[in-house]
Amino acid sequence: MSKSEYMTYEQSGVSIDAGDRMVGHIAGAVASTHGPRVITLENGFAGLFRLDYDEKLFKRNYKNPVLVACTDGVGTKIKIGQMINRYDTVGIDLVAMNVNDMIVHGAEPLFFLDYLAVNKLEPESIAQTVEGVAAGCKQANCALIGGETAEMPDIYRRGEFDMAGFAVGVVERGKIITGANVQKGDVILGLASSGLHSNGYTLARDICFNKAGLKVTDTIDELEGAVLGDVLLEPTRIYVKPIVKLLAQYRVKKVVRAMAHITGGGLLGNIPRVLPKICNAVIKKSNWPVSEVFSFLQETGPVEESEMFRVFNMGIGFVLIVAPDFASSIAKKLKRYGETVYKIGTITAGTGKVVLK
Amino acid sequence: MSKSEYMTYEQSGVSIDAGDRMVGHIAGAVASTHGPRVITLENGFAGLFRLDYDEKLFKRNYKNPVLVACTDGVGTKIKIGQMINRYDTVGIDLVAMNVNDMIVHGAEPLFFLDYLAVNKLEPESIAQTVEGVAAGCKQANCALIGGETAEMPDIYRRGEFDMAGFAVGVVERGKIITGANVQKGDVILGLASSGLHSNGYTLARDICFNKAGLKVTDTIDELEGAVLGDVLLEPTRIYVKPIVKLLAQYRVKKVVRAMAHITGGGLLGNIPRVLPKICNAVIKKSNWPVSEVFSFLQETGPVEESEMFRVFNMGIGFVLIVAPDFASSIAKKLKRYGETVYKIGTITAGTGKVVLK
Numbered sequence: 001m002s003k004s005e006y007m008t009y010e011q012s013g014v015s016i017d018a019g020d021r022m023v024g025h026i027a028g029a030v031a032s033t034h035g036p037r038v039i040t041l042e043n044g045f046a047g048l049f050r051l052d053y054d055e056k057l058f059k060r061n062y063k064n065p066v067l068v069a070c071t072d073g074v075g076t077k078i079k080i081g082q083m084i085n086r087y088d089t090v091g092i093d094l095v096a097m098n099v100n101d102m103i104v105h106g107a108e109p110l111f112f113l114d115y116l117a118v119n120k121l122e123p124e125s126i127a128q129t130v131e132g133v134a135a136g137c138k139q140a141n142c143a144l145i146g147g148e149t150a151e152m153p154d155i156y157r158r159g160e161f162d163m164a165g166f167a168v169g170v171v172e173r174g175k176i177i178t179g180a181n182v183q184k185g186d187v188i189l190g191l192a193s194s195g196l197h198s199n200g201y202t203l204a205r206d207i208c209f210n211k212a213g214l215k216v217t218d219t220i221d222e223l224e225g226a227v228l229g230d231v232l233l234e235p236t237r238i239y240v241k242p243i244v245k246l247l248a249q250y251r252v253k254k255v256v257r258a259m260a261h262i263t264g265g266g267l268l269g270n271i272p273r274v275l276p277k278i279c280n281a282v283i284k285k286s287n288w289p290v291s292e293v294f295s296f297l298q299e300t301g302p303v304e305e306s307e308m309f310r311v312f313n314m315g316i317g318f319v320l321i322v323a324p325d326f327a328s329s330i331a332k333k334l335k336r337y338g339e340t341v342y343k344i345g346t347i348t349a350g351t352g353k354v355v356l357k
Numbered sequence: 358m359s360k361s362e363y364m365t366y367e368q369s370g371v372s373i374d375a376g377d378r379m380v381g382h383i384a385g386a387v388a389s390t391h392g393p394r395v396i397t398l399e400n401g402f403a404g405l406f407r408l409d410y411d412e413k414l415f416k417r418n419y420k421n422p423v424l425v426a427c428t429d430g431v432g433t434k435i436k437i438g439q440m441i442n443r444y445d446t447v448g449i450d451l452v453a454m455n456v457n458d459m460i461v462h463g464a465e466p467l468f469f470l471d472y473l474a475v476n477k478l479e480p481e482s483i484a485q486t487v488e489g490v491a492a493g494c495k496q497a498n499c500a501l502i503g504g505e506t507a508e509m510p511d512i513y514r515r516g517e518f519d520m521a522g523f524a525v526g527v528v529e530r531g532k533i534i535t536g537a538n539v540q541k542g543d544v545i546l547g548l549a550s551s552g553l554h555s556n557g558y559t560l561a562r563d564i565c566f567n568k569a570g571l572k573v574t575d576t577i578d579e580l581e582g583a584v585l586g587d588v589l590l591e592p593t594r595i596y597v598k599p600i601v602k603l604l605a606q607y608r609v610k611k612v613v614r615a616m617a618h619i620t621g622g623g624l625l626g627n628i629p630r631v632l633p634k635i636c637n638a639v640i641k642k643s644n645w646p647v648s649e650v651f652s653f654l655q656e657t658g659p660v661e662e663s664e665m666f667r668v669f670n671m672g673i674g675f676v677l678i679v680a681p682d683f684a685s686s687i688a689k690k691l692k693r694y695g696e697t698v699y700k701i702g703t704i705t706a707g708t709g710k711v712v713l714k
Contacts, residue, residue, distance in 0.1 A: 039423060039533070041462070041535055043629075043630040043631075044462065044535070044630070045427070045458040045459070045461040045462060045617070045618055045630065046425045046426060046427045046458050046459045046461065046462055046464065046526075047425070047426045047427070048423050048424070048425055048426075048462065048528075048533065049423065049424045049425075049426065050421075050423050050424075050530065051408075051421075051422045051423065051424060064407075064408075065408045066396060066405050066406065066407050066408065067405070067406045067407075067408060067424075067467070067468070067525065068403045068404070068405055068406075069403060069404045069405075069406065069468065069470055069502060069503055069523075069525065070402070070403045070404070070470075070503060071470040071471070071472045071503055071504060071505050071521075071523055072472075072505050073472060073474065073505065073507050075507060075509060076509050076511055076512060078512075079511060079512065101402040101403050102402070102403050104402040104403070105398070105401065105402060105403055105405065107403070110424070111424070111426065113426055113427075113428040113523060114428070115428045115429075115430060115472070115521035115523075117430065117519050117521070145426060146426055146427060146428055147428060148428050148429050148430065148521070150430050150432060152432060152433050152519070152559070153559070154433055154436060154559065154562070155433060155435075155436065155513070155514075155517050155518075155519055156512070156513075156519075157512075157514065160512050161512075162474050162509070162512055162513075162519060164428075164472035164474070164505070164521040166426075166428055166470060166472075166523035168424065168426065168525055169403075171405075173407065176396070176405065178398055178401075202509070202510070202511065205511070260402075261402060272400075273400040273401070273402065274400075
């Protein structure tokens with residue numbers, strides 16, 4: 001029997017060599033996220049990260065460390081990247097979706113891993129994607145210590161891919177923030193989002209491409225002539241550095257009572273996750289300017305305003321519920337750290353709900 | 358404008374309520390994996406796991422802990438589950454692929470997170486899948502502390518789904534096993550696999566369904582009349598308990614010199630990952646019985662034997678390279694812990710390769 005009659009793995013659709021080439025591509029980007037706590041193993045089966053308990057710095061910070069772990073993807077935002085063949089930013093979104101969740105509980109990110117699944121390994125686009133992940137890790141002060149790229153031609157359509165991220169961080173046990181201390185009179189601060197972040201893309205794509213018949217390359221008058229694809233691909237803002245820095249300023253846990261990362265479900269869905277059942281969060285919509293991209297989607301749909309608030313972040317990507325006496329000084333600090341901060345509401349007696357006014 | 362003209366998230370293909378229903382379904386299975394180190398947050402943004410440094414037991418075990426993290430999927434094995442509409446075991450495979458990687462470096466698993474992405478949320482099949490993940494976590498002595506289920510109708514075909522897993526464990530810094538101590542004369546022990554585990558499914562499916570035109574429901578004479586779907590869906594063996602128990606017996610790091618989890622690339626691809634460049638691993642094929650499923654695939658393809666060894670585990674799912682003086686006592690212990698153990702080869706001087714004899 002001649003060689004060509006034998007079936008091989010490559011013929012059945014999986015290319016091992018392309019995978020190897022790609023690993024070379026991304027090694028530099030990955031290594032750039034590594035600090036001294038990463039232990040590098042050539043061809044290792046796992047990523048290794050020292051907790052450094054024998055070092056003074058760490059010892060002082062964590063007497064009773066709790067590991068905090070998150071997993072999330074970026075939803076169908078990756079489809080926008082595919083449409084304009086740009087993969088350098090969705091990795092930032094992937095990191096953002098995970099680390100912004102983690103800091104809600106007071107944790108600081110330590111390390112990150114990514115899982116990419118594709119129809120066919122295209123070393124260049126995978127390398128772009130992982131470079132984005134590495135860029136996100138740098139913004140979040142965490143090390144990219146592992147990842148997996150799976151080639152699955154039978155599950156993903158030609159050109160399709162998906163990605164999942166995993167982040168691990170640490171928080172001192174006595175400083176875990178859960179929202180249990182939220183009380184009547186507390187002030188709700190909102191940090192501006194950079195756009196849609198990574199939620200609501202199924203609806204946004206439906207509005208733009210099916211309903212309005214737009215193309216990703218179209219310029220949008222209502223958005224000051226910006227290219228639609230660029231607007232939709234704007235990376236998710238990563239709030240790690242300002243929040244970690246802020247929390248380090250306060251020894252008392254009760255100053256920042258709760259935080260929420262505004263993802264799927266919007267302000268209406270995410271704030272209740274950290275509200276005691278005896279409080280409401282009263283949000284005044286006029287207290288911040290809703291970014292033009294949301295008005296554009298709302299009018300183009302059209303979509304009811306209540307649905308907009310249930311699906312999109314509407315301009316607020318992260319929320320802090322703080323003790324009233326500290327509200328202005330916290331807002332001032334966060335502005336100094338580069339955030340755009342709005343006082344978007346207050347806590348009242350209630351039943352664990354968000355009331356939009 | 359009437360209500361029905363408004364676009365909603367549900368109309369565009371994402372069902373938020375189905376997601377909520379599903380969360381209720383799986384809560385019990387998830388909670389069953391939790392020990393006292395898991396901190397439960399209702400609706401939390403992240404999973405929390407105590408490192409317990411203030412407790413005697415942990416203090417004694419880890420003076421200088423290193424976190425070990427892995428991410429992996431199960432490849433296209435999930436397609437077999439879809440074909441016979443059985444999702445209760447692929448979660449075990451998902452855990453196995455990650456925790457078997459981690460123990461290679463001497464770590465013990467602490468916790469696990471899963472990411473499931475589907476075309477459409479079907480609460481029953483998702484619940485089955487997560488129950489499988491929970492069963493795997495119990496086998497691996499780790500807690501399932503988080504997960505994400507993403508509904509993405511535009512990325513996954515109808516009925517298609519994918520899953521990624523993420524495991525974190527811990528190892529004492531001085532006890533990390535890397536293979537650096539492997540030397541001439543060491544003995545290679547192989548632990549029997551339970552079948553294909555989670556690799557080579559693109560080729561296996563191609564052989565069975567395209568080439569041979571079989572159906573998942575067919576019974577296979579060469580496999581003692583077993584149903585093809587059941588054979589292909591056999592869960593990946595989890596080696597955590599025997600390996601963690603074994604390593605706890607030896608204070609000296611040099612007894613177990615290296616280990617390898619035999620995944621994609623087979624013995625040929627995975628053993629070199631822990632071999633020094635001055636050693637070869639000489640493997641004697643006749644030292645263990647290749648399971649019938651591999652002979653069946655090889656003949657049905659047909660597939661060259663060398664390609665079989667490059668794609669499949671060929672009956673050996675996990676390998677230990679051990680000091681010769683300890684080889685028989687280690688084999689004896691592992692048998693006592695329930696493993697089927699073969700002496701499959703020895704280490705010689707060489708160039709970092711596997712030589713099949």
